[in-house]
Amino acid sequence: MRRNVTAAMIAGGIVLMLVGYLGAAPWGADTVANSDPRFSFAPAVFVIGVIVALSAALVYELMPDRRNK
Numbered sequence: 001m002r003r004n005v006t007a008a009m010i011a012g013g014i015v016l017m018l019v020g021y022l023g024a025a026p027w028g029a030d031t032v033a034n035s036d037p038r039f040s041f042a043p044a045v046f047v048i049g050v051i052v053a054l055s056a057a058l059v060y061e062l063m064p065d066r067r068n069k
Contacts, residue, residue: 001066002059002064002065005060006056006060009052009053009055010056012049013049013050013054014053015049016045017046018049020042020043020044020045020049022038024046
């Protein structure tokens with residue numbers, strides 16, 4: 001169970017990081033004025049993705065293992 005939850009958190013974190021990076025990266029911007037993120041909170045989505053992926057280690061360590069009961 002905890003392995004599945006950990007894997008899901010890592011996958012979700014990576015997806016959030018990709019969405020945040022692709023939303024914040026100025027692809028094809030020719031000037032600084034055109035280099036705004038695609039949506040205003042894209043950097044926050046990236047940071048939340050990093051936090052989710054790194055907190056997966058905490059979930060793995062703190063969730064009880066069924067086999068050790």
